[in-house]
Amino acid sequence: MYLLLAAHPDGAVIQELTAGGLPNPRNPEPQIVSRTADRDNMTHHVGPRPDGMPARPDTAGSPAGANSATGLAAAVRDLEKRRPRWIWHRTQDWYPALLAAGVELERCYDLALCGAILAHSEFTAHTAYAQNAEKLTQDDDLQQPPRALQPPPPPADQGSLFDDPGMNAEPRHTAEELRAEYAAQQEAVAAASADGNRRQRLQLLLAAESAGAMIAAEMQHAGVPWREELHERILADYLGPRPPAGQRPAKLEALNTELRRLLNSPGLNPDSPQELMRALHRNGIEVKSTRQWELKESNHPAIEPLLAYKKLSRLHTANGWTWLDAWVRNGRFQPEYVVGGVVSGRWASRGGGALQIPRQIRGAVHADPGHKLIVADASQLEPRVLVALSQDSTMAEAARDQDLYAGIAAKGFGGDRAKAKMALLGAMYGATSGEAGRLMPQLARTYPRAVGFVEQAARAGEAGKTVTSRLGRSSPPPSEGWFRSQQSTTAEEQRRADSIARSRGRFTRNFVVQGSAADWAACWLAELRRRLRAMRADGSASAELVFFLHDEVMVHAPDAAVDSCIRAVEDAANAAKELLFGRIPVEFPVSVAVVDSYDNAK
DNA sequence: CTTCCCAGCGCG
DNA sequence: AAAGCGCGCTGGGAAG
Numbered sequence: 001m002y003l004l005l006a007a008h009p010d011g012a013v014i015q016e017l018t019a020g021g022l023p024n025p026r027n028p029e030p031q032i033v034s035r036t037a038d039r040d041n042m043t044h045h046v047g048p049r050p051d052g053m054p055a056r057p058d059t060a061g062s063p064a065g066a067n068s069a070t071g072l073a074a075a076v077r078d079l080e081k082r083r084p085r086w087i088w089h090r091t092q093d094w095y096p097a098l099l100a101a102g103v104e105l106e107r108c109y110d111l112a113l114c115g116a117i118l119a120h121s122e123f124t125a126h127t128a129y130a131q132n133a134e135k136l137t138q139d140d141d142l143q144q145p146p147r148a149l150q151p152p153p154p155p156a157d158q159g160s161l162f163d164d165p166g167m168n169a170e171p172r173h174t175a176e177e178l179r180a181e182y183a184a185q186q187e188a189v190a191a192a193s194a195d196g197n198r199r200q201r202l203q204l205l206l207a208a209e210s211a212g213a214m215i216a217a218e219m220q221h222a223g224v225p226w227r228e229e230l231h232e233r234i235l236a237d238y239l240g241p242r243p244p245a246g247q248r249p250a251k252l253e254a255l256n257t258e259l260r261r262l263l264n265s266p267g268l269n270p271d272s273p274q275e276l277m278r279a280l281h282r283n284g285i286e287v288k289s290t291r292q293w294e295l296k297e298s299n300h301p302a303i304e305p306l307l308a309y310k311k312l313s314r315l316h317t318a319n320g321w322t323w324l325d326a327w328v329r330n331g332r333f334q335p336e337y338v339v340g341g342v343v344s345g346r347w348a349s350r351g352g353g354a355l356q357i358p359r360q361i362r363g364a365v366h367a368d369p370g371h372k373l374i375v376a377d378a379s380q381l382e383p384r385v386l387v388a389l390s391q392d393s394t395m396a397e398a399a400r401d402q403d404l405y406a407g408i409a410a411k412g413f414g415g416d417r418a419k420a421k422m423a424l425l426g427a428m429y430g431a432t433s434g435e436a437g438r439l440m441p442q443l444a445r446t447y448p449r450a451v452g453f454v455e456q457a458a459r460a461g462e463a464g465k466t467v468t469s470r471l472g473r474s475s476p477p478p479s480e481g482w483f484r485s486q487q488s489t490t491a492e493e494q495r496r497a498d499s500i501a502r503s504r505g506r507f508t509r510n511f512v513v514q515g516s517a518a519d520w521a522a523c524w525l526a527e528l529r530r531r532l533r534a535m536r537a538d539g540s541a542s543a544e545l546v547f548f549l550h551d552e553v554m555v556h557a558p559d560a561a562v563d564s565c566i567r568a569v570e571d572a573a574n575a576a577k578e579l580l581f582g583r584i585p586v587e588f589p590v591s592v593a594v595v596d597s598y599d600n601a602k
Numbered sequence: 603c604t605t606c607c608c609a610g611c612g613c614g
Numbered sequence: 615a616a617a618g619c620g621c622g623c624t625g626g627g628a629a630g
Contacts, residue, residue: 272626273609291610293616314611317624342620346614353622356613382614429618436617510619514614550614550620605630614620 001084002109004182005076005094006175010034012072013175014079017087021183030175033072073101085109087182089173091213091339099221106533110210111181113340117205118188123198123472129188198472204579205471205519209339211526215545216337216347218529222544223332224365225373225556230597231324231364238312238360242321249316255309262302270309318353319361327352331368337548344511345473345518346550355549357598365554365598372562374543375601376569376592377552378524380404383424384588385517388581389470390453394446396586412446427451428513430458430506454509461508462501469515470580475508516580520588521551523579527572528553535564554598566592 002017002024015030017023023030076086076098086108088094098105118124119133173181189206192199235242240250248256260268265279273290280287283302287294292310295303327333333352341348349355357365367373378384383404387395394411401407409420419435423443426436427450444451457467461475464483468474482504488497525548532555535541541561547554557565570590577588593601 269626271624274626289609291616310611314624318612344620346620348621350622353612353624356611356622358612377614426618431618434615434617506618507620514620552614603630605628607628608626610624612621612623 001082003079003084003086004175004179005086005088006173006178008032014075015175017179021179021186033075073098073103077103080105087111089178091217095214095217096221099217108210108214110213111178113209113213114185114206116340117209117473118185120474120476121202121472122466122468122474123192123202124188127188127191129184202472205473208522208526211529212339212522215525215529216339219545219548220334220336222546223334224547225368226328226331226333227364227366228324228328230366231361234361234363235320239316252309252312252316255305258305259302259309270306271313315360319358343476344515345469362598367556367596371556371558372594372596373598374555374557374562374565374569374592374594375598376590378573379589379591381551382428382513382517384586385520386428386450386513388584388586389512389516390450392447392449395450399586402589412442427454428510430509457512458505458509462505467508467512469512469519471519473515475511478504517551520576520580523576524572525553527575528568531568531572540564562594
């Protein structure tokens with residue numbers, strides 16, 4: 001069953017559709033849900049909840065009891081019993097407020113995210129949908145999803161269900177427009193060639209992307225368990241007591257004093273690269289930049305305190321007290337995830353640097369009493385994906401080892417694991433010089449298919465073509481300017497053009513691997529969510545996904561549910577492999593750590 | 603004053 | 615030893 005949910009001047013409209021996107025003839029009348037009912041019942045509670053439970057920001061808008069919700073949340077909750085697929089413009093516009101009202105949904109179809117995939121996928125490049133989208137993007141000179149499906153996002157964590165964009169004016173898209181958009185997308189998918197299961201793969205990608213959008217909203221709603229007092233203890237250990245706003249903490253100030261003395265620069269501000277560079281030069285330290293690795297070359301006595309200063313300064317500015325105040329509330333860090341934020345299919349994030357939590361402060365990520373953190377990561381995911389993509393049977397044999405690099409090293413590198421790793425990473429990133437560059441011929445001799453696969457992707461990119469991930473996400477085409485830059489006349493221009501072309505080759509070379517790894521991770525996540533939902537539904541456990549980082553997931557689970565969660569994580573990884581590649585002799589092992597504290601994982 | 607870019611460093 | 619992919623965030627500093 002397919003239910004379209006769209007904004008309407010009076011609130012929202014819900015319409016039942018067929019699989020192809022037509023109004024269901026048995027139930028053709030759209031249902032209009034007034035917003036007045038909701039306004040009355042969706043008042044915001046800030047501070048302690050009436051039932052005495054501590055308030056969490058994400059539940060601030062929820063009615064006191066699950067059954068008292070009226071209006072849209074109630075209507076959606078009721079219709080969810082029929083297990084529909086909800087079709088909406090953007091998950092971010094609807095789902096956070098539904099979650100805040102206590103309504104969890106099973107599945108959706110995100111028109112904006114799916115439209116962006118279909119507009120660029122090579123699998124649908126021949127369809128009217130993609131060609132129209134192509135024209136639109138060229139007209140706008142912007143990479144936009146088709147049919148102008150791109151209003152600015154509302155703040156995700158505030159406002160009621162009806163405070164979405166355009167509520168003061170007319171809704172941005174009518175139900176009819178969204179229905180037509182859905183029908184057009186379905187038509188494009190249907191036109192994808194059945195050859196090599198392309199259509200099924202694309203369908204899988206769209207489902208996984210939409211599931212990802214729901215998971216992102218659910219993880220933001222749940223938040224990462226974060227113990228503020230542990231974070232503060234870590235900060236105090238490294239930096240000293242919390243300083244007044246705008247001042248350096250004691251340990252940074254001490255290092256600064258020492259630096260000024262050692263560099264004979266009384267007024268030095270080491271946070272300014274320019275000032276620092278001048279001070280270093282005055283003291284005969286001839287560096288071209290102030291980067292760590294270059295500073296390490298020198299053995300001047302000021303280098304050690306300088307590196308220590310940089311390390312601590314980074315902690316203070318990026319994840320210090322200010323960060324804690326801004327991003328952690330009531331024991332949860334609730335960042336916003338941006339699904340589809342990276343061209344390769346990886347997620348990005350907004351606010352708080354959620355995907356860059358430094359190891360130093362991971363000790364603050366701590367399970368609630370009676371709970372554990374289950375931290376799982378897909379070991380050596382990208383090289384394993386390369387093996388599966390290229391069907392290099394020699395490398396597949398090597399990859400049967402739990403440690404893929406050791407397996408590769410055993411054949412072709414005389415057992416030298418470090419060399420094998422360097423060579424393989426170099427192949428996926430396009431290393432040309434240094435040790436990695438020198439190892440390429442050696443790798444290609446033993447594993448010609450794997451190396452050939454990424455080489456071919458690089459050649460395509462250099463020629464201005466697009467490349468495509470396993471499930472059908474394609475790299476963006478080069479800009480008009482790129483092609484113009486390739487038509488050079490002078491020798492100097494030619495060199496420049498070649499360098500630009502090679503740079504794009506490195507991008508497309510990496511895209512096929514990173515993008516297919518992202519495909520795998522999206523399926524892993526969606527399969528894991530399905531299993532965790534089933535466990536919640538049958539009452540066996542209340543485990544929640546709380547964090548996702550490219551090839552790593554974190555589940556917050558009651559002690560009693562740990563074993564079944566581990567099984568769910570592993571089963572989901574296997575399911576993801578088979579969904580992408582079928583039954584192939586390549587393992588995708590996950591390493592699982594069960595910990596109280598994130599810093600004890602790996 | 604605001605806006606933008608850079609250098610540097612965190613993560614995968 | 616320091617090249618070769620994808621991101622976000624910060625403070626400094628220049629430009630508007």
